[in-house]
Amino acid sequence: MTVNKISTGVSGLDEVLSGGLIEERNVLVRGSPGAGKTIFGLYFLAAGVEAGETSLYVNLGEPQSYIEETAAAFGLGADAIRFHNFSPTQEQFAEEESYTLFESAEVEQPDFIAELRKTVDEVDPDRVLLDPITEFRYLTSDERGFRTGILGLLDYLKDAGATVMLTSQAGGTITDDDLQFLVDSVITLDVTAETRAVTVSKFRGSSFRRGKHFYEISTDGLTVWPTLQPGEQAREVEEGTLASGVSGLDELLYGGIEQGTVTILSGPTGVGKTTTGMQFLTQAALDGTQSVLFQFEESQRTLRKRAAAIGIPLQQALDNNTLSVIDIEPDEHTIGEFEHMVREAVEDGTEVVMIDGSQGFQQNLRGLDSPTKALLRVGRYLRAAGVTTFLMNEVHNITGDFQATEQRTSNLADNIIFLRHVEYRGEMRKVIGSLKMRTSDFERSLRELEITESGIEVGGPLPQLRGILTGTPEWHQSPDDQT
Structure with missing residues (x-):
């Protein structure tokens, strides 16, 4: 009828x-x-x-x-x-x-x-x-x-x-x-x-x-x-990968992130999740891909200043109008308003989205009966729309038992990249690895991550680092390393 x-x-x-x-x-x-x-x-x-x-x-x-x-x-x-x-x-x-x-x-x-x-x-x-x-x-x-x-x-x-x-x-x-x-x-x-x-x-x-x-x-x-519905903006995704532009990181991921997938960057505070995600996002924008960063954790001003200090050309991407940064202040928006922003970005042709991060998402938005359910809904909507998505997920344990995520959002992820602090010779260092890539193969080893004035540097594999997934990482020296 x-x-x-x-x-x-x-x-x-x-x-x-x-x-x-x-x-x-x-x-x-x-x-x-x-x-x-x-x-x-x-x-x-x-x-x-x-x-x-x-x-x-x-x-x-x-x-x-x-x-x-x-x-x-x-x-x-x-x-x-x-x-x-x-x-x-x-x-x-x-x-x-x-x-x-x-x-x-x-x-x-x-x-x-x-x-x-x-x-x-x-x-x-x-x-x-x-x-x-x-x-x-x-x-x-x-x-x-x-x-x-x-x-x-x-x-x-x-x-x-x-x-x-x-x-x-x-x-x-x-x-x-x-x-x-x-x-x-x-x-x-x-x-x-x-x-x-x-x-x-x-x-x-x-x-x-x-x-x-x-x-x-x-x-x-x-x-x-209206609440987002996965599939309402479904579109085909061209085959290809999204590279970070950092050689060691792209080698770890066998070329980069598959387009149209959801990637969770997981780790404790200060380990470099936002910086790593920003590297992917800026590289995509400089390559001409329309990108949006929804920033829950810090202001756009702070982000620009930090990017300039470590050699990430964020400002250039902003000036090219291929990257937008949207600050989501605490209690300013409901989850409904945020979902509307996401929908508008997709309808305007955005192909890469970064949400920084899951903790700020939970704390800053009003009307969240179930933060995990809402985050899953947004992620699934973006995936169905063919948008390459990066979600920064903070775990609270700097050391101890390994956790990929704490919000039970790991089932959303096509890819999980984890970053951890480790101790070596009384010094805190950072390592990066891939736990999961649903659509492609990846390197199983860990690599050292450094954030320098010249940008992100990812070294070679670290076969001497063991036990990170058990929560008690140890650096086993080879005979050549011993003094």
């Missing part, structure tokens, strides 16, 4: 709904006070006006002046929306007696229904917003009457050819379970101290994107960030 979809007017929400709302059906938008239900409704009506449709706002709550001010603040053109008001006016608030929206269910219900039907017949709306429909309870004497009245109203509006959005206050002791059974679709807005999220629990006649999708209401408007 083919259904016609119409836009909700909300950036990102149409994607969650697989193209938008189903024409001539109804949807319940529910949430606590302040969640933005009315704003969602205004976007819905404004989208109708923009499409040349007629939009009707049946106002059961806020004074119309407030609604018009809200619409104007978001540039939604309230002048083109038709209003039918049952809300209190300023004059009614000023009366000595307290204002009651529906003083008598028995007396006012016929008048309400008759007046609303008259308005619908006159306006002939394509879209109708009933905000909030929970006020309709005041027009009925019992729950059965409420449900019967809602069903009759929805049937009438459907026969009139209208697509209907209803809003309801939900939260605390207030429930709207009965409404959820009566409507075709249900969208819930959840608000916490840190985040806003939208979920779709019911959508008759269409598929939709499940899960939690973050949204934001700001001076720039209302935006929903």
Whole structure:
């Protein structure tokens, strides 16, 4: 069965709904006070006006002046929306007696229904917003009457050819379970101290994107960030390798990293993960490959300064506009916003992405119920999109038992490159090796890694270094090494 979809007017929400709302059906938008239900409704009506449709706002709550001010603040053109008001006016608030929206269910219900039907017949709306429909309870004497009245109203509006959005206050002791059974679709807005999220629990006649999708209401408007889905940006990857430009490192990897794979660079703090990843990224950018670094651990200014100090031409890559560095500050973005940045980068043609690093990812983003699950989702999306990805993964043990990762993300990796500190003759040194390369062969030996003023240097194999995977590395001297 083919259904016609119409836009909700909300950036990102149409994607969650697989193209938008189903024409001539109804949807319940529910949430606590302040969640933005009315704003969602205004976007819905404004989208109708923009499409040349007629939009009707049946106002059961806020004074119309407030609604018009809200619409104007978001540039939604309230002048083109038709209003039918049952809300209190300023004059009614000023009366000595307290204002009651529906003083008598028995007396006012016929008048309400008759007046609303008259308005619908006159306006002939394509879209109708009933905000909030929970006020309709005041027009009925019992729950059965409420449900019967809602069903009759929805049937009438459907026969009139209208697509209907209803809003309801939900939260605390207030429930709207009965409404959820009566409507075709249900969208819930959840608000916490840190985040806003939208979920779709019911959508008759269409598929939709499940899960939690973050949204934001700001001076720039209302935006929903759909959760990433691996495969939504699937594309073919040209065969080839991504070299680092450091001869010893490329020899270790038998030429470099296979394009379109996910590589985890794992090791303790200060061992050179970011520097090594930056070498790959800068080399790719200088070769003309569009690259992006999402930096969670340090500022772009610090990164540029450090790169200049060790001879990595990061600034040249930035000046060539083939490399972008995006700082992700603590608590500035939700995981939804970050996923949107990743999606935009892929859509803009980015072929190499570096995420530095997993610890900052977990600490800096808001709304992370499961950091590991979110990181896996991002990695799988990038792999499906054919993007070569580098993820910096910090392990806390500088010495002791060997761990490839601590976030249980090793199953994401096509390749694992590990870096470790080792002690030799009372001096701390760094070694690098490859633990896994899914699509190609690699050298099984360890090599010494040095970060100098001239850049990264990777020496030859170290057959005398043993025990690193047991957590107790030892440097066995050969007779030629002994003094």
